[in-house]
Amino acid sequence: MFAINPQTAEIYVSSGSEFDRESKDQYSFTITATDRDGGIGSFTGTASITIIIDDINDNAPIIHSTQDHIDLYENVTRGHLITTLSATDADEGANAEIVYSLEDDDGLFLFNIHPTTGELKVTSGHLDRETTETYELTIFARDRGSPSKTGTQSMTITILDCNDNAPIFSQNVYKFSVREDVGVGTTIATISATDGDVTKQNSDVRYTIVNGRGTFYVDSITGAVVVNNTLDYEEGQTYFEFEVEAEDTGNPVLTGKRSILQINVLDANDNRPIISVNQNYSLLTTAPKGSIVTVVQASDLDSGDNGKVTFAIDPPQDSSSLMKKRASSN
16 A cells, blocks of 8 residues: 655555545554665664544435335424434544435425434424325435535325314205105205315214204215105195204314205195085076076185185086976976
8 A cells, every 4th residue: 555765765655556544544564774775784773654544525424214205194283203314424523524404395394304413393383184195305414524425315204184174064055845745765955065184084974963853854974855754734844944064084073064954845735625515505496597506615725726726516517407407306
């Protein structure tokens, strides 16, 4: 590695020698000086020399981390410690002093890393899985050498869903109409609500009528509004109003704002007219054509057109048949 000029005593680096302080940081050897060209009667002197190899900044920091993918729940608070990174530099002194930094490829500055400890933390409490699922970070470890050298590591942070959204009904008020003669078990309508969370557990919705089952019920899974009891418009069952509720299946369970379910019952023609009339009436034989014998009274419990009554003689009889009946009675 080294040589000495025998006349000038200059110690120099041998041709082709290469030094690596990190492999060997010093060299020790003995120098011999001889008088009289080493002939008869000459004397020899010796000295020990140690050459120390000075460091240059020829090594970049190495980040020692096996985690390049970290899962993080969206409800973590500001200052939450995600992980601590560690880096080493084979150089020494300022060349081995490390400063950490990061580059947020999304530009949102939701995370930071302490420059000396390497602690990676959440800087904002506004992580939202429903908005952004993953963040790509680049961690830098720079030494203080001149010029400095840098080691890097890529890291993916995946945001995990928490149950932070309650179901929301598609309408504040649902209005439906149904005929009174609809069968029990018939689905007359469907209500619906959505949940902004992304996992099935946190976004599945369950429906209920707040005051329980009665004339109608709501299927807890599908939101179908189903007839539970027979309807009778004539008994005053013309209008129903309920509060309906939607909750998710997350932990904890979240319940959204209630909606109103309004159901109008429509009349069906399910009642016969009732006639009020005497069975027998007297009529003079001299009564002229068009004479009023009596006025028949009839009523129908149904409403609207279903309750309007028209009259007819069944079977219809003409005047000749009536005369025959009169003659036979004499």
